[in-house]
Amino acid sequence: MKFGVVVFPGSNCDQDAVDALELMDQEVVKLWHKDHDLQGCDFIILPGGFSYGDYLRTGSVARFSPIMNEVIAHANRGGYLMGICNGFQVLAEARLVPGVLLRNANQQYICKNIYLSPQSPDALLTAGLDRPAYKIPMAHGEGRFFADADTLKSLNDNGQVLFRYCDETGAITDAANPNGSLENIAGITNKGKNVFGMMPHPERAADPALGNMDGRLILDQILKTVLV
Numbered sequence: 001m002k003f004g005v006v007v008f009p010g011s012n013c014d015q016d017a018v019d020a021l022e023l024m025d026q027e028v029v030k031l032w033h034k035d036h037d038l039q040g041c042d043f044i045i046l047p048g049g050f051s052y053g054d055y056l057r058t059g060s061v062a063r064f065s066p067i068m069n070e071v072i073a074h075a076n077r078g079g080y081l082m083g084i085c086n087g088f089q090v091l092a093e094a095r096l097v098p099g100v101l102l103r104n105a106n107q108q109y110i111c112k113n114i115y116l117s118p119q120s121p122d123a124l125l126t127a128g129l130d131r132p133a134y135k136i137p138m139a140h141g142e143g144r145f146f147a148d149a150d151t152l153k154s155l156n157d158n159g160q161v162l163f164r165y166c167d168e169t170g171a172i173t174d175a176a177n178p179n180g181s182l183e184n185i186a187g188i189t190n191k192g193k194n195v196f197g198m199m200p201h202p203e204r205a206a207d208p209a210l211g212n213m214d215g216r217l218i219l220d221q222i223l224k225t226v227l228v
């Protein structure tokens with residue numbers, strides 16, 4: 001499988017994603033935002049960062065980058081696409097996943113480890129995750145997931161919620177919700193379950209040198225499931 005990591009002006013987690021994938025022995029190339037060619041990549045990653053300085057809203061300018069035409073076409077063909085943090089914000093702005101990411105409830109940028117409970121038993125990214133909680137770093141100012149009642153119902157009914165914020169035992173509580181996201185939602189997938197968006201950063205917990213490999217366990221799912 002060949003991975004492509006898109007680089008927007010202001011991306012700052014692109015190299016982290018490349019490093020994590022290379023540690024997994026994967027072929028990976030960077031894709032410049034002005035390009036029109038996905039270089040034959042099977043799995044596209046929109047990385048974290050501050051694309052276009054987060055003006056006007058996070059992800060709202062990057063969504064119109066030239067390469068997004070090809071990224072959207074890839075997703076619409078059923079191709080795999082994952083947005084991490086700022087990448088999730090770009091996916092939401094491009095309407096590739098439902099809902100929006102609002103300013104964190106406390107109006108602060110939050111950078112800390114949190115715990116995620118895998119939710120969807122049939123989504124590729126979470127189907128094989130069997131632990132109650134995974135410790136993953138979060139680092140964002142606009143990560144409060146919100147959707148209207150109908151959208152929320154369809155996300156729940158279709159098994160499109162990938163992760164909810166939880167405590168270290170896996171309990172999904174208000175106290176474990178760092179940013180005020182609706183129903184503790186930290187990650188979702190689209191109806192076709194080929195587009196994944198999540199606010200926390202698995203690629204920042206995927207190198208033994210960092211002392212936390214929980215993110216690698218999540219990224220490993222991509223390999224297992226896509227090869228099925």
Ligand SMILES: NC(=O)CC[C@H](N)C(=O)O
Nearest residue numbers: 048049085086140141142
């Ligand atoms: N780590 C990131 O991708 C940050 C996302 C975005 N710039 C925010 O603060 O919400």
